[in-house]
Amino acid sequence: MKALLLSAYAAVSHRHWADGLQQQFPEIDWRRLELPARHFPWRIRGNPLTWLGQESGCLQEDYEVIVATSMVDLATLVGLYPSLAKAHKVVYFHENQFAYPLPKGQRVRAEPLMVNLYAALAADVVVFNSAYNRDSLLCGARDFLKRMPERLPLDAVLSRVAEKAVVLPVPLSEETPKPARSGRRILWNHRWEYDKNPEAFFTALQALASQGIDFEVAVMGQQFRDQPPVFEAARAWLGERVVCWGEQPDDVYQETLDSADIVVSTTDHEFQGLAVMEAVTHGCIPLVPDRLCFPEYYASAYRYTGDQASLETTLAQWLTDPASRPPLPDACAWQWPAWREAYRKVLMGGE
CATH class of the missing domain: 3.40.50.2000 (Glycogen Phosphorylase B;)
Incomplete structure (x- = not known):
């Protein structure tokens, strides 16, 4: 099996998860593309364009499975490279932008939220690291979309995400736990x-x-x-x-x-x-x-x-x-x- 692993904002925990996938499933032929964890507004919206310029050959290959983090604009990537649509698409939510607390003085920006939502809709399976993550995305998306100009069919849209949602934490590496200590x-x-x-x-x-x-x-x-x-x-x-x-x-x-x-x-x-x-x-x-x-x-x-x-x-x-x-x-x-x-x-x- 040939798989494409995409991480648009490779923070420490995201790299740990990606490393674990490759180590635990060596039978899979992995291709891995990731972008540095900086310039967040650009990363979450511009990752398809960056990869279009730097990794077009890799994206044109055929894959049986695509595994992408929720910051990957998967819907746009599939539009740019239609052959990716044939793959089994898994999106992993380490976090979701609907539940991310804003710094004081900042206002909600629609772009990161919509990237999350479109990625979930484009996926065949949507994986969350906790039920809280899943539920806060669904509730947050509903509240956000209610404020938009059109009267959208919220139940139909969000039920598509809920029906294909799975909760799987980011696993830790296998090691023998240390005993507790009684110090201060x-x-x-x-x-x-x-x-x-x-x-x-x-x-x-x-x-x-x-x-x-x-x-x-x-x-x-x-x-x-x-x-x-x-x-x-x-x-x-x-x-x-x-x-x-x-x-x-x-x-x-x-x-x-x-x-x-x-x-x-x-x-x-x-x-x-x-x-x-x-x-x-x-x-x-x-x-x-x-x-x-x-x-x-x-x-x-x-x-x-x-x-x-x-x-x-x-x-x-x-x-x-x-x-x-x-x-x-x-x-x-x-x-x-x-x-x-x-x-x-x-x-x-x-x-």
Whole structure:
């Protein structure tokens, strides 16, 4: 079988997923096209034009299956290269633009939303990494289309997407999970951007410090030129509590995961949360908000109600009374052996 793997915005998690597909299905003859994760407005709208100029020969070949991320303008690509329409087309939604929180002062732009929607309509199978991702796309698309000038047949359009939707998470690589530890090191390993709500995290740390609760903190994750000012301010007052700060090479990152005890998410935007899952595999107890995708992946013992007081109370309890921490979730449930057969069925068209 010959397959074309398309990723229009190759962020870290997207590359991890694409690498996993190729490693898990070596019997497939893969062709892979991807574009750097920068210049988002252009990437999501201009990827067919970029590939038209750079990879026309590859796109003119015949394929049995096409696997594309949701940022690929698949409908336009099929229009430019009609032979692609014959392939079994799978679109994978790592995220959807209908549920993406906007920075302050920004208005909704129709183009990214429509690329997502047209890609889903052009696909034979639409795969989401969580039911929250699926449901927020369907609800968001309905709300968005209701505001458009024409009275569109929303039920007919959206039912086409819902009927071919499948939920399959991005699997982690197979490895033996590490045991939990009972120390006081807190981990933050998310992108340094507004949608991850770092303000709530550092406010909780300030509350711990004001109560005299002893802790250490490792703050890692991908950094960008523009980042919330709370990071610089927090670094100043945290002082010697900081054991690691900023984006790290992989070996340091892995060592730090192995040394941490509690991984925290305060995010306003998450469709699966690979960073938390990775930390759990390394022995960190997760503390996540009771919203977004987290109820699907974590029992109530790992979820705070979502407000600041609940976050601070749970952290304080876990630090002062390590025996109160729940046992680690089963990280093996998120790894490739648990999901390979389901992925095979999607790729093979249900065979």
